[in-house]
Amino acid sequence: MHINWYPGHMKKTKELIQANLKLVDVVVELLDARIPISSRNPQIDELVGNKPRVVLLNKYDLCDQRIMKDWILYFKSKGIVAIPINSITGDGVKNLLKQVKIETKPLVDKMISQGRVPRAIRMMIVGIPNVGKSSLINNLVGKKSARTGNKPGVTKGKQWIRVRDDIELFDTPGILWPKIDDQITGLNLAFTGAINDDTLVIEDIGFFLVKRLMFTYPETMKKRYQLDMDFDDVEPIEVVDAIAAHKNYFDRSKDVDYNRVAKLIINDFRSGRLGHITLERPEEVEGRFNG
Ligand SMILES: Nc1nc2c(ncn2[C@@H]2O[C@H](COP(=O)(O)OP(=O)(O)OP(=O)(O)O)[C@@H](O)[C@H]2O)c(=O)[nH]1
Ligand SMILES: [Mg+2]
Structure with missing residues (x-):
């Protein structure tokens, strides 16, 4: 069986995310806790560069908790803090915001040392289809979100949603396309629902x-x-x-x-x-x- 997916979209999406990433201080990379590698876009490192990043293991309520601990250690060994989260209940969101503050402290310190009043930290959520981006945004901003019709980078002023006094969220998540270069990855994405069932x-x-x-x-x-x-x-x-x-x-x-x-x-x-x-x-x- 051969799963081939998302031809053509990749380049355009990459450019869009790249343009939007210029505006943000920290990138929140959403992964599926059941398939942390298959749900990861390999281009993400190149895209994010040296910007602070937090990895979220979403849908952790569905995953095997013992293996999740191994994954947290695994990411730690790569210098990445991975936080389990349930985007629907909001379980783990506090840890996310705490980590965002930790990751961006050097930036805030720099603004202060330059004599500026630190502005709110700006974050953007990225992840593959169906990983939980919208659920997380809704959880973070609740009813405050008013996103309809906003084109990223176009309707300036509307694209930031205040999450806390000191944290703002880019209202449109970045859709990353998973890289399917082997059957195992393709199947993992199909099992979890990241690939539209109609195409399978x-x-x-x-x-x-x-x-x-x-x-x-x-x-x-x-x-x-x-x-x-x-x-x-x-x-x-x-x-x-x-x-x-x-x-x-x-x-x-x-x-x-x-x-x-x-x-x-x-x-x-x-x-x-x-x-x-x-x-x-x-x-x-x-x-x-x-x-
Ligand atoms: N059990 C569980 N389900 C979740 C969680 N987060 C999201 N979901 C479910 O996963 C599905 C996809 O969630 P969305 O928030 O729409 O995902 P998305 O990344 O915005 O998807 P696209 O907009 O299609 O790219 C929905 O059925 C959610 O209810 C979670 O933490 N746990
Ligand atoms: Mg969505």
């Missing part, structure tokens, strides 16, 4: 998710779908069939309804009904990380 063959995605989870989270799978089988002895398709049997997902000619099984497993994973799951571990992706 959902039965295939469901099959590959079962295949992945039966090796990485076997007990979770067995428990959720009441599967009494040894995964070492069976093929993924047999697991899919067993889930179908458990749910009684057959069509009129008594064939397995693969579309329905696929949707079930994908929705169970995305909603967290399958439990806390992380699809990438730091030790697996060393070669894929270029930051």
Whole structure:
């Protein structure tokens, strides 16, 4: 299976983000805590340059908390502070704002030493589609946000939303396109919903998710779908069939309804009904990380 995505958009988006980044003091890079590397745009380092940056592991409520700790240590080893966050509940937002202040303290100190009254710190949120950018903006600014029709860099004066007395947010997040250069990355993005389902063959995605989870989270799978089988002895398709049997997902000619099984497993994973799951571990992706 081949997932190819976002041709052509990349250059234009990169230029737009680059132009907007000139205006900000600190970049908030939103990653999906379940796939911190697949959800990362490799160009981000080049784009952000030496600007202060905070990495957020969003949707941490859905991820495997033990692996999340490994990821925090991993980013720390790269000199990056990574903060777990839930953009919907706002859990972790305080830590984000605290870190923004820490990262931008040198800038504020510089303004003071030049005899200027420090202006508010300006931040911008960037991340791949569906990672939670809008949710985070809404959480940060609540009802204050009035963003409709604002073109970044055009409607000056409207593009900053005050988050706190000393922090402003660029009202339009930067959409980064993930780089899909291997099947694992493509699948990870499909599983988590970063790629529009309409462009995917959902039965295939469901099959590959079962295949992945039966090796990485076997007990979770067995428990959720009441599967009494040894995964070492069976093929993924047999697991899919067993889930179908458990749910009684057959069509009129008594064939397995693969579309329905696929949707079930994908929705169970995305909603967290399958439990806390992380699809990438730091030790697996060393070669894929270029930051
Ligand atoms: N469980 C959980 N769901 C989240 C979290 N943050 C966002 N979501 C969900 O993820 C989906 C995408 O969130 P958005 O805020 O629309 O993401 P976005 O980055 O703005 O997406 P685009 O505008 O398409 O690029 C929505 O269904 C949100 O409810 C989180 O921390 N936890
Ligand atoms: Mg959005």
